[in-house]
Amino acid sequence: MTVQTQPPTAELARLSARRAQSRRLGSSVLLHAALIPLALLFLAPLYLMVVFSTHPETAIFSPAPPLAPGGAFRENFQQLQADTNFLRTLLNSVVIASVYTAVSMLLTSMAGYAFSKFNFAGRNVLFGLILATLTIPSFVTIIPQFILVARDLHLSNTYWAVILPTLANTIGIFYMRQAFQTVPDDLLHAARIDGASEWRTFWQVALPVVRPALAALAILLFLASWNDYLWPLIVLTQKDSYTMPVALGTLVGLTRVSWGALMVGTTIATLPFLALFLALQRHFVAGIAGGAVKD
Structure with missing residues (x-):
């Protein structure tokens, strides 16, 4: 007998x-x-950009381009500063992007909170009209926007000429509305019952809950302002008022391109955004995922 x-x-x-x-x-x-x-x-490409910023143009366009850092960064930066007053344009870009990000975050957060948590007449219609502006090409609004900013408000060659037109960012309003949808209404009602004003409820109760979404929005708004080229090119006509993209664009001429200076400028231009992203990276992914999910 076999036993299995x-x-x-x-x-x-x-x-x-x-x-x-x-x-x-x-x-x-x-x-x-x-x-x-x-x-x-x-x-x-990023590595080559950094490497080429440390080499003269003759080395950049040699038959065997360098793959290791060189020693010409200082000379390239001096040329960049002489051609574009780069430190001034860097300051302009930092101020414009920082102020735009802070003010736009406040406005879009308030609008998103109102559309998410308040019931008022015409709410859905108004929100639909705001979203409908996304279908309007930006080129259509450039001329009337320029007339308003430059002729009527006399803001040419100022920081506010670049900051004001897009403060009420449609994408930001939609994104923050979706983020505030995840905040439980019971939490807000409890704060109101405890005597908190609507502003305090918004500032101290609702905003901390959507902190990851705010971090993601801050990165997106800062990047949009930092890289903006067309509108600053139109509204900023004096060299001292240029932002960094506009200043770097002047290095590309009809007959000559200052490649060494251009590589230095683009390398430095990535640093503030990189620092912001590293500071907020732990919130960024959670904010991107959570901002589009309705509870």
Whole structure:
């Protein structure tokens, strides 16, 4: 008589765990094998930008371009400063982007909170009209916007000429409305019952809950203002009022491009945004994911 024995349950569990671990390891290896070349492909232009900022133009356009940093960064920066008054344009960009981000975050947060938590006549119609402005090409509004800012308000060559036109950002209003949808109404009612004013409820109760969304919005608004080129080019006509993208654009002439200075300028231009992203990165992914989800 033959007796068939079954493997112990513990042994089966170990075998199953090993197979699952092997599958996960194989998937991880394949995933990294695909992602590492893609990451290098995206990082290569940034690396070459930094490297070329430290070399003279003769080295940049040599048959064998340099792949290691050189020693011409100071000379390239001096040329950049002489051609564009770069430190002044850097200050202009920092002030404009910082003020725009702070004020736009406040306005879009207040609007998003109102559209999310207040019931008033015409709320949905008004919100729909705001969203409808996304269908209007920006080029259509440039001329009337310029007439309003330059001729009527006399704001040409000032910071406010760049800051004011897009403060009430439509994307920001929509994004913050979606973020405030995740705030429980009971939490706000409890604050009001405790005697908190509507402003205090908004500032001390609702805003802290959507902090990740605010961080993501701050990065998006700062980046939009920092990289804006067309509108500052139109409304800023004096060299001392240029923002960084406009100033760097002047390095590209009809017959000559100052490549060394251009590489230095673009390298420095990435630093403030990189610092902001690193400071807020732990909130960024959560804010992007949570801002589009309605509870």
